[in-house]
Amino acid sequence: MTIEKRSSAFAYAPAPESRSIVDIAPSYGLFIDGEFVEAADGKVFKTVSPSTEEVLAEIAQAGEADVDRAVKAARKAFEKWSALPGSERAKYLFRIARIIQERSRELAVLETLDNGKPIKETRDADLPLVAAHFFYYAGWADKLDHAGFGSNPRPLGVAGQVIPWNFPLLMLAWKIAPALATGNTVVLKPAETTPLSALFFADICRQAGLPKGVVNILPGYGDAGAAVVAHPDVNKVAFTGSTAVGKEIARTVAGTRKKVTLELGGKGANIVFDDAPIDQAVEGIVNGIFFNQGQVCCAGSRLLVQESVQDELLDSLKRRLSTLRLGDPLDKNTDIGAINSEEQLTRITSLVEQGEAEGAERWSPACEIPESGYWFAPTLFTNVTQAHRIARDEIFGPVLSVLTFRTPDEAVAKANNTPYGLSAGIWTEKGSRILAVANKLRAGVIWSNTFNKFDPTSPFGGYKESGFGREGGRHGLEAYLDV
Amino acid sequence: MSEKTEKTERFDRLSVFKTYKLYVGGKFPRSESGRVYEVTDSKGNWLANVPLSSRKDARDAVVAARKAFGGWSGATAYNRGQILYRIAEMLEGRREQYVREVADAEGLSKSKAGAVVDAAIDRWVWYAGWTDKIAQVVGGGNPVAGPFFNLSSPEPTGVVAVLAPQDSSFLGLVSVVAPVIATGNTAIVIASEKSPLPALSLGEVLATSDLPGGVVNVLSGRTAEIAPPLAAHQDVNAIDLAGADDVLAKELEIAAADNLKRVLRPQPVDDWTTTPGLDRMTAFLETKTVWHPTGSLGASGSSY
Numbered sequence: 097m098t099i100e101k102r103s104s105a106f107a108y109a110p111a112p113e114s115r116s117i118v119d120i121a122p123s124y125g126l127f128i129d130g131e132f133v134e135a136a137d138g139k140v141f142k143t144v145s146p147s148t149e150e151v152l153a154e155i156a157q158a159g160e161a162d163v164d165r166a167v168k169a170a171r172k173a174f175e176k177w178s179a180l181p182g183s184e185r186a187k188y189l190f191r192i193a194r195i196i197q198e199r200s201r202e203l204a205v206l207e208t209l210d211n212g213k214p215i216k217e218t219r220d221a222d223l224p225l226v227a228a229h230f231f232y233y234a235g236w237a238d239k240l241d242h243a244g245f246g247s248n249p250r251p252l253g254v255a256g257q258v259i260p261w262n263f264p265l266l267m268l269a270w271k272i273a274p275a276l277a278t279g280n281t282v283v284l285k286p287a288e289t290t291p292l293s294a295l296f297f298a299d300i301c302r303q304a305g306l307p308k309g310v311v312n313i314l315p316g317y318g319d320a321g322a323a324v325v326a327h328p329d330v331n332k333v334a335f336t337g338s339t340a341v342g343k344e345i346a347r348t349v350a351g352t353r354k355k356v357t358l359e360l361g362g363k364g365a366n367i368v369f370d371d372a373p374i375d376q377a378v379e380g381i382v383n384g385i386f387f388n389q390g391q392v393c394c395a396g397s398r399l400l401v402q403e404s405v406q407d408e409l410l411d412s413l414k415r416r417l418s419t420l421r422l423g424d425p426l427d428k429n430t431d432i433g434a435i436n437s438e439e440q441l442t443r444i445t446s447l448v449e450q451g452e453a454e455g456a457e458r459w460s461p462a463c464e465i466p467e468s469g470y471w472f473a474p475t476l477f478t479n480v481t482q483a484h485r486i487a488r489d490e491i492f493g494p495v496l497s498v499l500t501f502r503t504p505d506e507a508v509a510k511a512n513n514t515p516y517g518l519s520a521g522i523w524t525e526k527g528s529r530i531l532a533v534a535n536k537l538r539a540g541v542i543w544s545n546t547f548n549k550f551d552p553t554s555p556f557g558g559y560k561e562s563g564f565g566r567e568g569g570r571h572g573l574e575a576y577l578d579v
Numbered sequence: 580m581s582e583k584t585e586k587t588e589r590f591d592r593l594s595v596f597k598t599y600k601l602y603v604g605g606k607f608p609r610s611e612s613g614r615v616y617e618v619t620d621s622k623g624n625w626l627a628n629v630p631l632s633s634r635k636d637a638r639d640a641v642v643a644a645r646k647a648f649g650g651w652s653g654a655t656a657y658n659r660g661q662i663l664y665r666i667a668e669m670l671e672g673r674r675e676q677y678v679r680e681v682a683d684a685e686g687l688s689k690s691k692a693g694a695v696v697d698a699a700i701d702r703w704v705w706y707a708g709w710t711d712k713i714a715q716v717v718g719g720g721n722p723v724a725g726p727f728f729n730l731s732s733p734e735p736t737g738v739v740a741v742l743a744p745q746d747s748s749f750l751g752l753v754s755v756v757a758p759v760i761a762t763g764n765t766a767i768v769i770a771s772e773k774s775p776l777p778a779l780s781l782g783e784v785l786a787t788s789d790l791p792g793g794v795v796n797v798l799s800g801r802t803a804e805i806a807p808p809l810a811a812h813q814d815v816n817a818i819d820l821a822g823a824d825d826v827l828a829k830e831l832e833i834a835a836a837d838n839l840k841r842v843l844r845p846q847p848v849d850d851w852t853t854t855p856g857l858d859r860m861t862a863f864l865e866t867k868t869v870w871h872p873t874g875s876l877g878a879s880g881s882s883y
Binding site (some may be wrong): 343360498539543558559564569 | 603622631714716717721722723724725727729730736816825828829832833835837838839842844858865867868869870871872
């Protein structure tokens with residue numbers, strides 16, 4: 097009916113970005129001590145494109161012996177790397193930033209292929225932020241004694257870093273740039289579903305002439321990540337991922353001297369007051385939960401809307417959702433790409449089914465789902481209560497739970513009613529209300545009249561069970577310094 | 580009028596002992612368990628029977644600390660500074676009492692104990708001055724590449740369990756409690772197990788310094804008994820392990836992972852009198868970053 101008419105009015109001709117710009121080898125090794133090597137036990141795994149299920153490459157799978165080897169290489173490299181003048185370390189990082197800019201289109205296509213997110217996002221969000229992050233921390237390398245951490249802050253040593261699949265290269269940048277700027281060396285484990293951009297980054301390190309052993313990349317599964325965290329010669333652990341794994345890491349490092357930062361899950365509230373500009377708020381809500389298919393730790397996955405504008409807002413929101421284009425991530429018009437893995441799709445599906453079973457009302461726009469690959473239509477739940485699982489658990493998918501409130505106090509109470517505390521959004525024209533509500537929200541990043549904005553100068557990280565420590569900005573240096 | 584009554588016998592006045600009690604929610608309860616334990620001076624002479632707190636006392640203290648958090652964290656930094664300074668004033672007036680208690684507890688001479696108490700009083704003054712400065716030192720604007728005003732500010736983590744140092748019963752205690760509450764957190768403090776009297780007496784000063792009840796709650800008893808329920812408590816946001824040995828510290832850090840408490844591990848402290856850095860404050864601060872669109876008046880606008 098009307099919804100289908102609307103979507104057909106938005107039919108677009110295909111506009112795919114060419115994948116010829118990226119040359120993916122049939123197989124890749126682990127990157128240890130400046131060399132690509134096979135895993136000690138010879139194990140490999142395949143990485144697939146989630147939009148087509150096509151195998152992209154075969155990857156060496158790191159195990160405990162490889163972790164040990166990489167940590168030894170990083171330890172050996174640490175002595176010289178940490179002794180370099182900061183200005184020299186800075187120049188390596190500036191080189192890396194520049195090479196990323198030069199190879200930006202190639203990396204964007206690669207990331208879209210391996211992750212499934214739209215090229216629009218990798219091209220316009222991920223890659224510019226990756227380069228900016230290296231550029232920002234490059235500048236800190238020779239200015240650390242002015243950063244407010246004492247007159248001669250020292251690096252910690254070997255940093256063990258474990259990153260997720262939702263922003264593979266960006267999370268790598270968030271981890272590696274501050275670690276190198278402060279004089280640490282790195283052993284990084286990318287996620288098993290998205291190892292490719294980290295391996296391409298290894299090639300960028302080679303082009304930049306980075307001394308061997310300073311950066312080591314170990315693709316692998318959770319066991320490799322656990323081995324990195326537990327290795328006795330790792331001085332610093334940085335993890336981005338689920339809260340459950342974060343807690344396990346916190347237990348693992350108990351009783352050691354390892355410094356830890358954890359960026360974990362979230363269940364961000366996006367609060368819309370009755371005086372908010374509805375059209376802008378709708379754009380913000382869509383960006384908040386459908387950016388990267390909602391696979392974002394700081395996603396605005398709970399919409400809290402003031403009762404008096406609920407109907408108007410939901411009408412606009414549904415109309416807007418009907419215009420979203422789901423499909424080929426390489427198509428420049430695509431808004432919603434593929435879910436990263438079959439496993440994640442199963443999780444989203446199961447939570448959504450629970451939402452329905454618990455009595456919430458499910459709605460999705462008419463939306464054609466491609467035959468192969470992992471896909472989930474943008475989904476909205478109304479009649480959601482705070483007790484519903486879809487209002488409490490992080491779904492990590494394109495699923496929005498809508499709750500309502502009457503007073504600002506109620507909005508704040510509901511927003512804070514979660515063990516998480518990563519992000520929140522506030523939509524209102526009233527400046528004093530923004531400040532009052534922002535002040536009361538227990539979350540590390542708050543966007544007023546905007547959402548999902550990121551910048552290398554801006555510290556990011558959570559309250560409560562969303563983890564601890566900050567990444568980005570001057571604050572992000574502390575995690576890598578002995579202060 | 581007999582001779583006997585006229586010529587009263589001379590004797591020393593019998594002193595009035597103090598019943599040492601807990602300090603929870605602004606009140607001075609006994610342990611709900613009814614238990615006490617004997618505290619002696621450094622030579623083994625009996626000093627007092629003090630409450631042997633139970634798990635239930637610990638949980639009650641968490642409730643009091645949570646209840647106090649909204650008001651204390653929402654108070655102006657200036658107000659918190661005034662109250663911390665008031666604590667120093669009240670301590671100064673009762674200096675002699677603390678000198679005696681510290682001398683007894685730690686086996687120090689009167690003059691050495693006096694120096695310790697002076698340092699503890701000065702520490703309150705030092706932190707009183709920090710309340711309205713820490714945000715400027717550790718927070719600030721971030722020059723993001725876009726039309727946004729972006730500000731990072733420190734905020735208190737919440738309810739903090741503090742295991743006071745075992746050796747330094749008063750200066751050590753003040754050195755770990757003051758930084759926690761200066762920034763707006765509320766605290767549950769486990770006093771030095773062997774020497775809890777100065778900590779329990781501190782409650783009397785806190786109660787008369789305009790510090791809202793529940794901001795600091797003082798428990799005495801076995802550290803290894805009271806600390807685990809606090810480390811595992813889902814409504815405690817952070818824990819300072821200063822008073823834990825290595826074995827207990829590891830056990831508590833594991834328990835604290837259940838709700839990802841911020842953990843300050845035990846640090847070796849040779850000399851509590853040295854001026855602290857910011858670490859004990861920043862360990863229990865969160866950074867909140869708020870983005871505001873700045874809009875634009877358009878490129879054609881006036882330049883002045």
